[in-house]
Amino acid sequence: MLVGIEGTHASGKTTLVHALTAHYRERGVLVDCTDEPARTSSFIEETVIHGKGVFDLPTEVDLYAAQLSATLRGARHHHLLICDKTVVNVFAYARMVLPASPGSHEAAVLDAMAGFCRAWAPATYDAVFYLPDRYQHPADPMRAKVSHLQEQTADAVRDTCADIGLPLVDVPAGLDVAARVAWIARRVDPLLTPPTG
Incomplete structure (x- = not known):
């Protein structure tokens, strides 16, 4: 089972x-999660932290x-994979x-990404x-440099998921972490089935 958090x-x-x-590990589910690739990307570190370069096609x-790749590899050997965002x-x-x-090369690659997202x-x-929800993390240098893009990114994610045909389940605003876990678990638990083979 593949669950995305957006x-x-x-x-x-x-x-x-x-x-x-952690919630599902404590319950004996064979579970893993994916990390956000931007956190370990040398491309992003160079652009966001060191101010060298721009968000270009190779970065994206x-x-x-x-x-x-993280999604495919993680799902291969686990009953449940929880993804830190989706490929969309x-x-x-x-x-x-x-x-x-x-007509640009960038436009052609974005069209290819869109086609793959729709199919997959x-x-x-x-x-x-x-x-x-929106939180502020002033001690996080990566987030601090992109926090001004929060609203634009929120709109882009919602609009793109709708365009791709990927439905989103809205988590109520204002919940703390434990309440979010409980709210999502009530919706995920009925979908979990015993592994076969």
């Missing part, structure tokens, strides 16, 4: 992903490929930050939960 920057995705993973293709999120962000004039994502993710 939302904008600093909405609490990573914290929730790890809390959900690297993040897209890393998100997809990575595509939404690429579409938002890349200058892609009609709706049939692959069993549930995708959207976090509406």
Whole structure:
């Protein structure tokens, strides 16, 4: 089973992903989670932290490929995989930050990403939960440099998921981590089936 956790920057995705993973491990489910590729990307570190370079096509293709690869590899050997965002999120962000004039190489790659997302994502993710909250993390240098994009990113993720055909389940706003875990678990538990083979 594949569960995605979506939302904008600093909405609490990573914290929730790890809390959900711990929740299911304590219950004996063979579970793992994916990390957010941007946190370990040398491309993103160079651009966001060190101010060298820009969000370019190689950066976005690297993040897209890393998100997809982590999802495929994690799901291969676990009964439940909880994803720190979806590949559609990575595509939404690429579409938002890349200058892609009609007929350009960038536009062609974005079209290819969109086609793949439409063919793969709706049939692959069993549930995708959207976090509406916004948090501030001034001590996090990566988030601090992109916090001004929160609203734009939220709109881009929602619009792109709708365009791709990936339904989102809205988590109520204002819940703490434990309440979020309980709320999502009540919806995931009925979907879990015993592993076969």
